[in-house]
Amino acid sequence: MLTSLFQIALGAVLVENFIFNKFLGCCPFLGVSKKVETASGMGMAVTFTMTIASAITWLIQHFILDVFGLGFMQTVVFILVIASLVQFIEMALQKMMPALYSSLGIYLPLVTTNCAVLGVALLNIQNDYNFIESIVYGFTAAVGFTLAIVLFASVRERLEYSDIPKSFEGLPIALVSASLMAIAFMGFSGLKVV
Amino acid sequence: MNIDVMSIVYAVGTLAILGLIFGIILGIASKAFAVDTDERIGEIADTLPGANCGGCGFAGCNALASAIVEGKAKPNACPVSSNETYDRIAEIMGMAPAENAVRYGARVVCSGKNNIAARLKYEYDGVTDCVSAMRFGNGTKYCEFGCIGLGTCAKVCKFGAISIQDGVAVVDKEKCVACGMCRDACPKKIIEMVPYDSSIFVMCHSHDKGAAMKEKCTAGCIGCRMCTKVCPTGAITVTDNLAKIDYEKCIECGKCVEKCPKKIIKIDTDKAVFFNKENEPVSVTPKN
Numbered sequence: 001m002l003t004s005l006f007q008i009a010l011g012a013v014l015v016e017n018f019i020f021n022k023f024l025g026c027c028p029f030l031g032v033s034k035k036v037e038t039a040s041g042m043g044m045a046v047t048f049t050m051t052i053a054s055a056i057t058w059l060i061q062h063f064i065l066d067v068f069g070l071g072f073m074q075t076v077v078f079i080l081v082i083a084s085l086v087q088f089i090e091m092a093l094q095k096m097m098p099a100l101y102s103s104l105g106i107y108l109p110l111v112t113t114n115c116a117v118l119g120v121a122l123l124n125i126q127n128d129y130n131f132i133e134s135i136v137y138g139f140t141a142a143v144g145f146t147l148a149i150v151l152f153a154s155v156r157e158r159l160e161y162s163d164i165p166k167s168f169e170g171l172p173i174a175l176v177s178a179s180l181m182a183i184a185f186m187g188f189s190g191l192k193v194v
Numbered sequence: 195m196n197i198d199v200m201s202i203v204y205a206v207g208t209l210a211i212l213g214l215i216f217g218i219i220l221g222i223a224s225k226a227f228a229v230d231t232d233e234r235i236g237e238i239a240d241t242l243p244g245a246n247c248g249g250c251g252f253a254g255c256n257a258l259a260s261a262i263v264e265g266k267a268k269p270n271a272c273p274v275s276s277n278e279t280y281d282r283i284a285e286i287m288g289m290a291p292a293e294n295a296v297r298y299g300a301r302v303v304c305s306g307k308n309n310i311a312a313r314l315k316y317e318y319d320g321v322t323d324c325v326s327a328m329r330f331g332n333g334t335k336y337c338e339f340g341c342i343g344l345g346t347c348a349k350v351c352k353f354g355a356i357s358i359q360d361g362v363a364v365v366d367k368e369k370c371v372a373c374g375m376c377r378d379a380c381p382k383k384i385i386e387m388v389p390y391d392s393s394i395f396v397m398c399h400s401h402d403k404g405a406a407m408k409e410k411c412t413a414g415c416i417g418c419r420m421c422t423k424v425c426p427t428g429a430i431t432v433t434d435n436l437a438k439i440d441y442e443k444c445i446e447c448g449k450c451v452e453k454c455p456k457k458i459i460k461i462d463t464d465k466a467v468f469f470n471k472e473n474e475p476v477s478v479t480p481k482n
Binding site for chain 2: 064065068069070072073076077080081084087088091092094095096098160161162163
């Protein structure tokens with residue numbers, strides 16, 4: 001049990017990193033990665049949402065969709081669930097944990113329609129994970145996302161101070177360095193817990 | 195083709211019911227988790243520029259708005275806004291119109307253009323950042339006080355008002371809102387806040403003695419005191435070999451500009467009025 005959970009975690013964080021291997025969540029990866037501070041804030045918001053979304057969507061899939069034989073409705077229902085979930089979390093946080101809200105608040109709406117969140121919900125079902133495994137997969141995939149975006153933001157902070165050819169300034173050099181990071185992460189492929 | 199009508203009904207029904215349930219939950223949640231926020235915060239935040247430049251010292255326009263409502267900041271705490279904005283904020287707060295602040299503009303007080311006026315010690319090829327270049331013998335110029343020209347100020351400017359011309363940062367007066375970010379970022383501390391309407395500036399920040407200054411830069415103040423002698427209102431003082439204008443006394447007659455042997459006292463707007471030897475106003479086009 002523990003080994004399989006560890007295997008899922010290792011796979012989600014490094015081997016099949018959401019950004020570098022599955023290309024999910026590329027929008028915030030490029031959009032919110034100019035500063036390490038904002039990148040880690042975004043990473044935290046994604047981690048928070050993905051973990052809860054994995055749990056809720058798993059329950060919906062197994063207790064509503066499967067019961068009524070509506071498996072094909074997955075995508076639409078999950079989008080609906082995630083969007084309202086994020087809204088709900090935002091309101092609850094604002095009331096109950098103002099400190100957490102002020103640090104995550106501005107990133108939460110960005111997460112609403114994030115494909116990484118929908119992706120993790122769908123992958124949980126596809127991979128036939130049980131409830132615990134789904135939550136672990138959701139959490140660790142988000143940790144992988146956070147790792148990638150924070151590393152990338154640190155690279156971009158350094159890029160700010162580099163002498164870059166005019167035509168490469170800004171997004172072009174960011175894309176080039178993102179692809180180099182993806183190649184680096186390819187080194188993890190084949191990593192397995194035996 | 196065989197269409198299973200029931201599955202369509204189920205699909206639509208499930209989605210509708212789920213949507214309804216979530217709608218109700220969110221509706222209840224918005225009531226249950228309603229946070230009492232002072233509506234004045236929103237109104238003030240709408241009045242503020244919304245650039246989140248941080249010039250006021252708070253995290254952004256929303257943070258300043260709540261600080262104003264809580265009484266931690268004055269209605270005219272935003273350095274970027276105009277007097278009308280201050281009055282509107284004071285009105286929202288139910289206070290008397292705030293005392294109007296003088297509008298300021300940033301100015302880089304250096305005219306030591308690379309290899310034109312200022313001599314360079316070495317060719318710098320490192321990280322394009324003034325703070326980094328400072329570590330190598332206090333920058334590339336022989337003059338220790340001059341602008342390094344790698345654009346640390348331009349990078350922090352949220353309004354795109356600073357550009358680098360021949361190794362010296364230049365502030366675009368039209369775009370500058372005097373938030374003070376550049377002044378704080380400059381490692382040489384050569385960016386000054388001057389009254390927005392003033393048009394005469396001492397474009398040097400060097401405290402070197404005249405002879406030493408001539409060696410390092412042809413556009414440096416040598417502390418000759420010609421300007422102090424010619425100034426009719428005594429607005430210019432020379433301390434530590436550097437002329438300084440007191441803008442409360444300056445009448446913008448332009449005599450110092452004509453007299454300065456190093457041509458580092460400069461005018462930069464065409465509305466400046468000059469007086470000839472007979473003390474009659476003459477208009478002069480700005481020189482560089």
